Amino acid sequence: MTEQAAMDGPIPLTILTGFLGAGKTTLLNRLLSDPALADTVVIVNEFGEIGLDHLFIEAVDGDMVLLSSGCLCCTVRGDLVAALEDLVAKRDAGTVSPFRRVLVETTGLADPAPILQAALSHPYLVTRYAIDGVVTVVDALNGYATLDEHSEAVKQVAVADRIALTKSDLLTDATRPEYGRLRARLRRLNPAAPLLEAAAGEATADALMGAGPFETSGKIPDVAAWLREEAYRDAEGDGHAHDHAHDERDQDSHDVNRHDSRVRAFCLTTDRPVPMAALDMFMTLLPSAHGAKLLRMKGIVNVAEQPDRPIVLHGVQHVLHPPVALPRWPDADRRTRLVFITRDLDESFVRRMWDAFTGTPAIDTPDRAALMDNPLSLRRG
Template identity: 60%
Template sequence: MTDAPRRPEPIPLTLLTGFLGAGKTTLLNRLVADPAFADTVVIVNEFGEIGLDHLLIEQVDEDLILLGAGCLCCTVRGDLIATLEDLLRKRDNGRIRPFRRVVIETTGLADPAPILHALIYHPYLVLRYRLQGVVTVVDAVNGDNTLDVHPEAVRQAAVADRIVLTKTDLAGAQSDALRARLHDLNPSAPIDPPDVPAGTLLGGFFGLDGKSEDVRAWLGAERVAAEEHHHHDVNRHDASIRAFSLTSDAPVSRASLEMFLDLLRSSQGAKLLRLKGLVALKEDPERPVVVHGVQHVMHMPVSLPAWPDEDRRSRLVLIVRDLDPAFVQSLWDAFLGRPRLDAPDAAALTANPLAIPGA
């Protein structure tokens, strides 16, 4: 009896987003020239929008171009899912050499939530790709006004795992106020300068190898928890978006976690911009699971081989729009068996989800 073929390790995938004129093209051009970026596939919405011409050395086919730094660049002329599937077919059939990671560069007006949906819900792609992080580029000169006028820019910054602040040399002290605003909007995301090395930008998130620094940076729970103890005047309409954390010192049963996530997703999914966390399960407390969700979709949980550090608490970070953190905390407490007087009854809500506010 022969062993079943081993499923290949998922390929790390990074989403690069940012509003029009923020500097995504400049950043991507610099990254492509970095040796740390070799063996990367770059997916852009329209090839003509990005200035990679000086790096081209070979046309593989009409949609796939080999770049000088060992990268492949392809275009999305239709469905992103079809593009990602086609890349896998070419890779598996030996038509292109194996690549180590994928970077998707979105258009400036893109709401990142539907794209994240596509990346984490597809039953086949979720086995072959692993969303590693979201990098959002923000223009220090025009960023404050952009956040005022364009809701897409607010969501791009809110869901980021890492923010790159460009044109700071032109903005002067103005960039300090914008940096503070971005931190209020998304305290879990580090804010990097435009010359951040490719290795740092692509290697500081939740990875496939369970490294401590990857998980800690990807989650950012400590930064969110610290901000919960400080109250800021969040600028203008940013106040509708909040980041907060949920924790548990005791391990959580798998059933309780699944019911909590399912109830939150089904009743409040439209308001759930991002959820990510590390959870200790009662059934296997030494192997924490990584959970990740966007709106109505929850990623397939991934078990790590061990805890990334000495902190064995369950930690969830949520970024929500127009959703009271106190309600989510009450729901979490109810499913963990530590209800407060104002907490919803978990059993009652499971039996009657329509009783949840906003359901």
């Protein structure tokens, strides 16, 4: 450690987490537009074979690191430690732009306990970084059902120092009572964390950052237990062990596209421009038939009618957000890329449907013609 680094003190490290589709990247873009976060390094973790989130994060004054090794509760933990070590080494050497804060945006499937344990106990990281709060993003529309179905979401809420509620502006008279139940449930899971509504302008950089050193006091007892469990696993040298029910063939080597035997990540791509009519049909049929199994869908599409202005798509289960046309391509890759994270939905089923609607040769002509005549014939998988 250099003398200047010692004088500067530990670098604040904020963890931004929240389940798939909660709105982490949207909130992150809003936060990074605040001058107070100008000198921030962002580390983005993505679950799956092709990373796209970094394309949707707008220009940052500083650097951005993309960790694409997969599930942050498992394989990316070592990569995160290495990335944090590398950052301070380059900062000390003056080979990167000076930064004053690091923000880690986790994948939506992340169990935050191993991340916290690594940052709290690593003998070198604790001298260079100080956890300055865990911010958890919760979807006002789907949050209650997500807590019912996914243990990761419960942990993300329980460890939070701040909870940012998104999409409350989309509530209706029919969904508002469940939102009230969601807020009450969040209070039970984490009595001390403030609930801040992003749509109301409450989830600002000032409100979310600067929570101070991470403490288990004020949180439910499970949080301390989870951290003790991770410490025990570290002592046993079992860095990849965790609660999730990986099937037997995953025990020797973890598949980065598999979080458990029911959750899969995959990417559909094509070099051909996609007609808007075909895209509309695909994006209408798939959520209507299998929305509950679509944990997350996001992508960038080369639309035939406007090849210089790609369309960005975001969807969570049955909810498909209105497509947004970008003014230009964010990088040199002009392929259409759609990333899916599904539960109990076979990749081959989605791929066959995609091939049929886009005219990709991977599906034979009779099947394509039959599907176009009767799209519901593929309602299985």
